[in-house]
Amino acid sequence: MPTTLDRQISATRATKTPLNRSQITGFWGAWAGWTLDGMDSFIYALVLAPALTELLPRSGYAATPANVGLAGSILFALFLVGWGLSFIWGPLADRFGRTKVLAATIFTFAIFTGLAATAHTVWELGIYRFFAGVGIGGEWALAGTYVAEAWPEDRRKMGAGYLQTGYYxxxxxxxxxxxxxxAAFGWRVMFLVGLFPVVVSILVLMRVKETDKWERAEAIHPHVKHESSLKAIFNAQYRKRTIVAAVLLTVAIIGLxxxxxxxxxxxxxxxxxxxxGKAEAARMASIATGLLSIGTxxxxxxxxxxxxxIGRRKTLAVYFIGMAASIALAFGWAFYLPNGLVPFIALLVVLGFFGGNFALFSLWLPEQFETRVRATAFAFCTSVGRFFGAIVNFGIGAMxxxxxxxxxxxxxxxIAFLIGLAVIPLAPETKGQELPS
Structure with missing residues (x-):
């Protein structure tokens, strides 16, 4: 029979630390920014065909399916390069704080998404998507860093999962x-909707309190303001985990x-x-995307x-295996079936579920770095993969x-996930460890 003390301990363990108003507001600000980030990213995929069909002839190219596919790959690669350059936000956040820089990232991607609605040529659209990528890439790193630092230790792991749902x-x-x-108003109006995150950025800047961990680190290590945090994540203490995390994120980015x-x-x-018909097929793509999102x-x-x-490394291995199998089956098998639409969409749901592997990085990366370099490490590791993703995307377009x-x-x-499975054992296992100060 359990004693009174046993019951009290169990009750204490079952009761999570309550969140204060600032933590709740900050989370929803970060979640909304990440949600609108995901919306902005996927708008391009959804309007790719109609936008390029209109803009290619204005740019001097025929709007053939092959040209639409090639131009789409090039523009998406430019977007990924912009995303890769977003590592610049990390050192800024480590020096000036999480919330101000988070608001700046949201403002950047919103403005350039709205400007994409005014594009007259493929090249203008490419420029706007490049700068939107710079803003979008920084939001995840800063939102993930903020939630990890602001939420209580017994809640932050689940907070990473909650946060990542926003993107999908x-x-x-x-x-x-x-x-x-x-469907009713066309692709330009879709990009105009992307201006809405400007409101979110203003609310983030005005309503969200800076994390206590960052403020304490600033008080204890004022010299950090004059030290390169980007250089610090490649010192002897962090070099291995920085490189391993960047490789694992590159794998996840390429695949998903x-x-x-x-x-x-x-x-x-x-x-x-x-x-x-054309309209019905476009709506089916929207339905499939919704199912993919629910799965994720x-x-x-x-x-x-x-x-x-089971630990961080084993969990990532499970998700990588699931991603490899679902991508290979969906695009290598179901896509070529005589009646492949239903099995393809069913596999998309499975692909979406294992695409949730990105939530692990929101949980795991902050555990590997101390506060004074955390945002820089998060931003670098989540950004560097975009450069390789851009190269792969050029290759996919050519293929x-x-x-x-x-x-x-x-x-x-x-195949990228097989490489990831070989690299996972090199990453540190942080299960049961508290967030470093």
Whole structure:
């Protein structure tokens, strides 16, 4: 029989530390920014075909399917390069604080997304997407750093899962907007909707308190203001974990982005082959995106408890195996079936679930670095993979052009996860450890 003391201990363990108003407001500000980030990112995938069909002739190129595919890959690669350059936000956040710089990232991607609605040529659209990428890439690093530092130790792991759902809620929101506003008013209005995050950035700046951990670190280590945090993450203490984390994120980025970005085009092709009209096929792509997003949200929520039970490394291995299998089956098998639309969409839900692996990085990266360099490390590791992702994206575009098919080039990205599985054992296991000061 449990004693009174046993029951009191159990009750204490079951009761989570309550969140104060600042922590709640800060989380929802970060979550809303990350949601609108996801919406902004996926708007491009959804409006890719109509936007380039209009802009290519104005830029002196025929709007053939091959040219649309190649131009789409080039523009997305530019977006990823901009995202890669977003590591600049990390050192700024370590020096000036999380909330101000977080607001600046949201403001940047919102403004340039809105400007994309005014593009008259493919090159103008590419420039606007490049600068939008710079803003979008910084938001995840700063939102993840903020939640890890602001939330109590017994809540921050699940907070990482909650935060990551925002990005895929943004996918769902983009799909819903495309199904309604995009279908009725066109691609330019879809980009105009991206201006809404400006309001969020202002609220973040005005309402959210700076994290206590950052303020304490500033008080204890005032010399850090004059020290390069970017240099610090490559010193003897952090070099290995910085490189390993960057490689693992590169793998995740290559795999998920290849599947997610080309998913609407693949669904449209399959829906058209099934006899659907142009408008109906576009709506089917929106529905498929919504299902992909729901699957990923569930995957994000399932991940923190798994990481607490079996550890960070084993959890990432499970998610990487799931991603490799679902991408290979969806694009390498279902895409080529005579009636492949239904099995392809079913596999997208599975792909989405394991795409929740990004939630692990929101949980794991802050545990590997102390406060004075945490934002820099997070921003660098989440950004560097975009450069390699851009190179891979150029390669995918060339393969699609030469092979005259979308499925096989995307299916081959599953190979990246095999590399990731080999690298995972080199990462530190931080299960059961508190966030470093």
């Amino acid at each position: 809620a943004g996918f769902f929101l983009a799909a819903a907007l495309n199904y309604t506003i995009g 982005w290849a599947g997610a970005v080309y998913e609407p085009s693949a669904v449209i092709q399959l829906a058209t082959k099934a006899g659907m 949200i569930v995957g994000c929520l399932a991940l923190p408890p798994m990481a607490e039970k 699609v052009l030469n092979m005259k098919t979308l499925g096989v080039p995307i299916a081959l990205t599953a």
